[in-house]
Amino acid sequence: MPKIVDHDERRLELVGATWRIIARLGIESATMREIATEAGFANGALKPYFPTKDTLLTFAFSHVFNRTNDRIAEVTAGKSGIAALRAFCLEVLPLDEERVSEARIVIPFWQKAINDPEKAAIHQESMEQWQAAIVRHLAEARKNGDVSAAADDRVIAGHLLNMLLGAQIAAALAAEGQPDLRLADQLESFLDLLAK
């Protein structure tokens, strides 16, 4: 079914173009016309794929989430407990330019989700998935004796998840040449605290 594959590829090209335009101009200035031009599409050719900017943004967000999950699956393969938790968090933290660009897609999505229950539900679902993964790794770590914190693992997971979300904002809004945010150190010191 080569036609379907083509469509998927074109959608991904459009997501790539959307990213570049949003990174350059911001979500509000990114028009469908500019995204089409950036992707080498005629203006009207976008409509069959994404009838509105909103559907494109939702697709781009889902794509970021899926891509992050693919990377998480890769780096946590064969790991459990603290090692898996560390690999998971290091993958979510915006530690390179690619992931800072992803943060710049995710923040406009969050902003829209504030008044759009459907988008908020997509965010919720993603967070529940990650919360469950963190809780699972914490349980494994407790079995190994690597975590002995008194708190409920769901509370620890919620805390860690909030820290990972906040790190997206810190990285997306960091000025060029600003001192290093030390996000990896923040994670490491937290894992240290859990082990004590």
Next chain:
Amino acid sequence: MPKIVDHDERRLELVGATWRIIARLGIESATMREIATEAGFANGALKPYFPTKDTLLTFAFSHVFNRTNDRIAEVTAGKSGIAALRAFCLEVLPLDEERVSEARIVIPFWQKAINDPEKAAIHQESMEQWQAAIVRHLAEARKNGDVSAAADDRVIAGHLLNMLLGAQIAAALAAEGQPDLRLADQLESFLDLLAK
């Protein structure tokens, strides 16, 4: 100088109206006309105060930040160390409807700051102020023997700050009737970890 006071009051009325409109419609659908109507202003009467929606959003953000700082000053007065740190964080966390509304102002501001260095600088400055306050309270807590974590206090402060930012997103995007986010528990368990 009653005229100046009037202008300040009118600005605050407008910020109040802006909040209500943004909470109801979202930042993108909030037009200057609707904000004027909500505040009981004639349409053109907004211009002398806020020539654009952008200036209004920046003022609203600064107002949220100042208001939060006023409340922080109140609740931390006479406190130091962990007690001050706890009071500080409990004030920043979106634990009631008023502060969830504030989060709904702050997220659109962040989104705009991604491509607006002036807004990003306002955010940076605010965060540096808070980072310094947290570091100060951690130093006091170490003196009292209430914190013995091995990590650099600037790293701990950065972590805590990111958690506080992430909590704004979690709260602003929470669905009605969703289980409690347990943000206060997240803070308490972190303070517990620092003391160990």
